[in-house]
Amino acid sequence: MSRRLHNLVNNDELKRRMETSEEARTTLSFYQYHQIDNPQAFRDQLFRDWSKLGVFGRIYVAKEGINGQISVPTAGFEAFKAEMFRIPFLNGIRLNIAIDDDGKSFYKLKIKVRDKIVADGLDDETFDVTKRGKHLSAREVNELMAREDAIVVDMRNHYESEVGYFKDAIRPDVETFREALPLVEDMLQDAKDKPIIMYCTGGIRCEKASAYYLHKGFEAVHMIDGGIIEYARQCEEEGLENQFLGKNFVFDERLGERISGEIVSKCHQCGKPSDTHTNCVNTACHILFIQCEECAEKHQGCCSKECTDFAALPEEEQERLRPTMSFNGTKFGKGRYKANRQSDPVI
Known part of the structure; x- marks a missing residue:
């Protein structure tokens, strides 16, 4: 059924x-x-x-x-x-x-x-997943961030934090949450007694991460209640200073929602200020990258000349050539490439 x-x-x-x-x-x-x-x-x-x-x-x-x-x-x-x-x-x-x-x-x-609602790579039987960090309201976030010893950690992936982040946040260079957990643990080994503020899009990744870090001996683990989305809403509603810069990446057709007016990233093709994520129009590539309006028009929504040329071919020709070619999206992770690079045919 x-x-x-x-x-x-x-x-x-x-x-x-x-x-x-x-x-x-x-x-x-x-x-x-x-x-x-x-x-x-x-x-x-x-x-x-x-x-x-x-x-x-x-x-x-x-x-x-x-x-x-x-x-x-x-x-x-x-x-x-x-x-x-x-x-x-x-x-x-x-x-x-x-x-x-x-x-x-x-x-x-x-x-x-799914096996889990967020892929984290953790064995939940080895620690108490219900013992989580302290949830902070937007007002409490701003107050704690004002402390000199506070450490702010972005628990999202590199392509998310590239277009928006909190001031002075540690932003791990990772593609998955699974990668971020041990990396952040290593980065903060000498700060186990300091107040740590973690954040993600809506809060779910920090729920599990905070429990894991408390289990690992970190003493003052906090998380932004409701993540970036709820923080921004509370700042607007209460007239608080919004300390998040740029866009909040989202995993839907929008690919981002603007939180503040700053543009903190650049077009991957020309280097101009831009924070518009897109997927390469060439469906054989489909890599996620940042592209400004001028480059989108110039390259017809593609990440490289090769993809532009390939996407212009008749569908039958694309189907014939696809098994013999490699594109940015088949050779690199999300956003990890130079968009004007020319891919070589697979021999």
């Missing part, structure tokens, strides 16, 4: 419908750690119930809980909340509403069962 609980419409058609729709939608994220005995059954019921409400997005379900980034019709937002809060362990949880939202964040509903 569960195999039929999926979208049956072509992705390109779903994207077209989303892009041309005038329906107002609200983008939000949420997570909750909770023991789910049968994740597959829970996933299937969730798909049935939330599909009827017009929910789009990406949701991960595991025995340890749920993690979701979704959009819902604005007119039906209260109905969605009522349906969500009918689930006992989700009743009353915080919903992180997007800061900079055009309603075009998702175009279909995808719910997957």
Whole structure:
């Protein structure tokens, strides 16, 4: 039965419908750690119930809980909340509403069962995952950041922190959360008694990381409650100084939401100030990179001349050549390349 609980419409058609729709939608994220005995059954019921409400997005379900980034019709937002809060362990949880939202964040509903709701590489049986760091409000964050001995750590990936970060934050050069955990631990070995403030997009990565670092002997581990999204909301609501610079990278069609006016990154092709992430139009490459408007026009949305030339070929020719060629996206991790580099054919 569960195999039929999926979208049956072509992705390109779903994207077209989303892009041309005038329906107002609200983008939000949420997570909750909770023991789910049968994740597959829970996933299937969730798909049935939330599909009827017009929910789009990406949701991960595991025995340890749920993690979701979704959009819902604005007119039906209260109905969605009522349906969500009918689930006992989700009743009353915080919903992180997007800061900079055009309603075009998702175009279909995808719910997957995973081993974990965030891939962290940790053995949860070796430490108490419920003993987490202290949650800080935006006001408390600013107060603690003002201390000279406070250490601010970005628990996100390099391509996220490249376009936005807190002032003076340590930003690990990693592609995954799994990589960040041991690297940050090593970097902070001599600061186990100092106040540490961790942050991520919505807070979920810091929930697990803070418990892990407390287990490893760090004494004063804090995390921004609700992550960057909630911090920005509280700053605006309470008139606080927003110490986050630039954009908050998001894992949906928007690829970013503006938190402050600063542009802290550069176009990977020409070096001009830019913080617009995009994926190479060449689907055989599809690498994530930063591209300004001028370069997007000049290179037709591609990361290299080779990709521009390849994307211009007829689809049949692309299919024939694809197995014989290598592009930036097949040779490098996210954003780890020089965008004007010429890839060589695979011999």
